[in-house]
Amino acid sequence: MARPTPERLLVLLLHAHLPDCRRPGLSRSLEETWFFQALTESYLPLIRLLDRLRDDGIPVRLTLSLSPTLLDQLRDPNLALRWKTWLSDAQKIALHDAETGPASLRPIATWHAAMLSEIDRFREERCLGDPLEALLEHVSQGRIELATTCATHAFLPAHQGDSVVAKTQIRAGLASFRQHTGRCPEFFWLPECGYYPGLEEMLARAGIRGFGLESHGITQARPAPAGGARTALRCPNGVMAFGRDTEASRLVWSAEHGYPGHPDYREFHRDRIHEVPREALRALIGTADPRLPSGLKYWRITGPTDQKDLYNPENAVTRAHQHAADFVEKLFPENTRRANVPSTPEICFLPFDAELFGHWWFEGPVWLESLFRYLAENPRITPVTASEAIRRCSAAPSGLPAPSSWGAGGDYSHWINRDTDWLYPQLHDAELRFRDLLNRLNTEAAPPNSGSARAARRPSPNTLRQRTLLQAGRTLLLLQASDWPFMITSGTLPDLAATHLNSLFSSFERLCDDLENNTVCPDFLEACERADSSPAGLTLDCFDYHH
Numbered sequence: 001m002a003r004p005t006p007e008r009l010l011v012l013l014l015h016a017h018l019p020d021c022r023r024p025g026l027s028r029s030l031e032e033t034w035f036f037q038a039l040t041e042s043y044l045p046l047i048r049l050l051d052r053l054r055d056d057g058i059p060v061r062l063t064l065s066l067s068p069t070l071l072d073q074l075r076d077p078n079l080a081l082r083w084k085t086w087l088s089d090a091q092k093i094a095l096h097d098a099e100t101g102p103a104s105l106r107p108i109a110t111w112h113a114a115m116l117s118e119i120d121r122f123r124e125e126r127c128l129g130d131p132l133e134a135l136l137e138h139v140s141q142g143r144i145e146l147a148t149t150c151a152t153h154a155f156l157p158a159h160q161g162d163s164v165v166a167k168t169q170i171r172a173g174l175a176s177f178r179q180h181t182g183r184c185p186e187f188f189w190l191p192e193c194g195y196y197p198g199l200e201e202m203l204a205r206a207g208i209r210g211f212g213l214e215s216h217g218i219t220q221a222r223p224a225p226a227g228g229a230r231t232a233l234r235c236p237n238g239v240m241a242f243g244r245d246t247e248a249s250r251l252v253w254s255a256e257h258g259y260p261g262h263p264d265y266r267e268f269h270r271d272r273i274h275e276v277p278r279e280a281l282r283a284l285i286g287t288a289d290p291r292l293p294s295g296l297k298y299w300r301i302t303g304p305t306d307q308k309d310l311y312n313p314e315n316a317v318t319r320a321h322q323h324a325a326d327f328v329e330k331l332f333p334e335n336t337r338r339a340n341v342p343s344t345p346e347i348c349f350l351p352f353d354a355e356l357f358g359h360w361w362f363e364g365p366v367w368l369e370s371l372f373r374y375l376a377e378n379p380r381i382t383p384v385t386a387s388e389a390i391r392r393c394s395a396a397p398s399g400l401p402a403p404s405s406w407g408a409g410g411d412y413s414h415w416i417n418r419d420t421d422w423l424y425p426q427l428h429d430a431e432l433r434f435r436d437l438l439n440r441l442n443t444e445a446a447p448p449n450s451g452s453a454r455a456a457r458r459p460s461p462n463t464l465r466q467r468t469l470l471q472a473g474r475t476l477l478l479l480q481a482s483d484w485p486f487m488i489t490s491g492t493l494p495d496l497a498a499t500h501l502n503s504l505f506s507s508f509e510r511l512c513d514d515l516e517n518n519t520v521c522p523d524f525l526e527a528c529e530r531a532d533s534s535p536a537g538l539t540l541d542c543f544d545y546h547h
Helices: 030-055 066-073 075-100 102-125 131-140 163-179 199-206 215-219 246-253 278-285 313-329 364-375 386-392 423-445 464-479 483-490 494-517 522-531
Strands: 008-016 062-066 144-149 188-190 212-214 238-241 346-353 382-384
Touching: 008 030, 008 188, 008 386, 030 075, 030 102, 030 131, 030 346, 030 364, 062 131, 062 163, 062 188, 066 163, 075 102, 075 278, 131 144, 144 163, 144 386, 163 199, 163 423, 163 464, 188 494, 199 212, 212 215, 212 386, 215 238, 238 246, 238 346, 238 364, 246 313, 246 346, 278 346, 346 364, 382 386, 423 464, 423 494, 464 494, 464 522, 483 494, 494 522
Parallel strands: 008 062, 008 346, 008 382, 062 144, 144 188, 188 212, 212 238
Antiparallel strands: none
16 A cells, blocks of 8 residues: 655745844944845835735745844834935935946946835835835735744853743743734744754743754754654644755755856845945935945846846846746655655745845845745645644654754854854843842832732832833843844954944943942933834833743
8 A cells, every 4th residue: 555645845934133223323324224125125025026926816825033123123113214215315326327327337227226116116105114014914814924033033042051031032022023913923933043952941831832943953853753854843842843954945045056146146245336436426315425235236146257247137037937946846856755754744944034035135036926826836835834834743753852053063153152252251241130130129119028029019110210120121132132143253244243232231231330329310211212122012021030
């Protein structure tokens, strides 16, 4: 008798995250520009492709993880106005090139100007300035499922000696997510796929039913499932873990071994703004310094040469369709069926940074839309959301995942290393100082004869001391973000990361000093609250270490 063929499930997850980019007092900042680029090239194109697939009746099952810091920025009205200005500046440069620039650049500059105008119109008319509402519309229609992550995207293995950090980051992240979306997610994105044994217990207590790992988190589990990384793993407490499919993922994210490096695609690393004469730039947008990215990239990858050919949008779109068809064919090859595990679905779990699609790989949204169109014609593969996969894998084997991350080497070294070893002792000391202050103020607020700080009922969360304590806690969470050690290790603007960390440490110490000395300064507190307001929904209860 022939063995039953297991289901073939595709779990596609896009994780959208950016660190808090708001820098009050600066007219322009690089961090803010990252946010505007992600909106223009990734988040709005995602909404547009979902709209088109809906209109054409193409089924979509997609999981989208939104970090609390990103949610805060998506809902910031001041950032929305500044994004509009940034779009307008980019259009001015493109129109200038289209009309008076070098003759060779005029056609592609005209195309960029039209593209930006279309995005701006979509932002205004479809999104009404609020992209999150447009995404929630697709959620309510069952096209996408939302997940979230830690409050400030902390790399949890860096704090595994102190479970309070992980508990607080998870609890505060879920509180912020609920405030912005009104939803309680079933799936949780561990930042950088950073896992250590015990995290599954904290997730379960927070109501989470599943999370993602790097592939060896599954293949090196105890015991390892017979089906390898394409088998869901049920942790001892029942929470489900999915392992990233390394080979399939590489086709999508790797410029060296995958699709994004094809010569027809738009060159990411060459921005027109660096070549516009200083006086022309000052006349167009009012400033020439610093030359922050405009998103105007007129050239294609071409090959391993500094002599880049001009970008041809039609050729690039055709190539993206071809690559989507190729990917579907390679996703579940007939000659690589799993052996001996017919009772559980074969799962291809594919998590990606959402910003890959459009920002890093400009044609990524075209590829993604084409992928769903091809999947709609392929009965062998069933796209599902993460929560659907959890339900379909009720018979998954049990085991304890292995420590892992999706960083280089698959371990923790991209965040914990010689270049970042100065950071974690300071974070630990800051955590202990904040914990002591919290316990002290709780004791002060406890009713007479309560017998315990746990019995405290904070009488007024808006008093200066309570606000100062909450802001110190928020600053501590921001210090724990994985973005800064990543930037330091990768060499991507390490000075910017270190400068921002030192600024946060300085604010934290001043807030704590003011509390200890009973010298709270309203002006300083308000300045900190304006500068560092993420994550939203944060309360002192999120730091209840007796929870």
